[in-house]
Amino acid sequence: MGYIRAEVHLLIQSAGTSDPLEIAAQKNILVLYENLGTNIWGYFTNANRIPMIHVNNKLDEVAARFTIAHELGHYALHPKLNTPFLKHNTLLSVDRIERQANLFAMHLLTIGRMPEADATLASFLSQCGIPEEIHKLYR
Template identity: 45%
Template sequence: MWIKNIVDNLVKKYGTNDPFEIASAKNIYVLEHNLHEEIYGFYKYIRRNKFIYINSNLYQEEKRFTCAHELGHSEIHPRVSTPFLKRNTLFSVDKIEVEANRFAVELLMPDDTLYKLSDTKMTINDAASLYGVPDEVLDLKKFKY
């Protein structure tokens, strides 16, 4: 639940759950580059500066999830330059990758938004698709009751 608390505090402080807006407000440089098709993005910490690199060839939803994932690294692992987020990294059991994925899921699918959808016939998978969260990481969502 500690990751959810970090996310909740960020959303409250910046008034948004948009990872691009939060990164901008925190002076984190978000750069798009033409990266190899397997690479979604990565996070770099260089001389007290934070950078999020995103593959410019991704769909907008993938860019948003990648930005949220890399923002997670900047919040949870701020001094660690992380390996590339690859397509197969979504299945990673590596602790820092799982934590960044959980951060992204919590940021992009806040509890209050999901509770509002409970009156509809939408499934959690439908909501994940709506918010650009890959099914592979959906099991990382934790609810506060």
């Protein structure tokens, strides 16, 4: 998965920040908070060359930030894919595209951070803002 890590570095370099919301602002990606019901965390669209991240407005701050990081993964890795395809029921889907976006988000949120000496992997990932449901997929 070296190339996903490389894409994370490229995006951070070109945006000048590793904060997902600031990256979106630097890249002119609109972040919209919408009522997406109970199962959809977010999705990415790129209609008429206007990239937009749609985030479920019911998510807590940690899940919303992770969702933005995940959708930035689609922006960086899958910019040409169409909306319906990316409109997933949760971020937990493990199909290839979703797995890549989740890995992108994990790299983005952990980059430059070091675990405390006695931290478990799970507590480190949680500190970085990666929801527990996601950890399980990549152990």
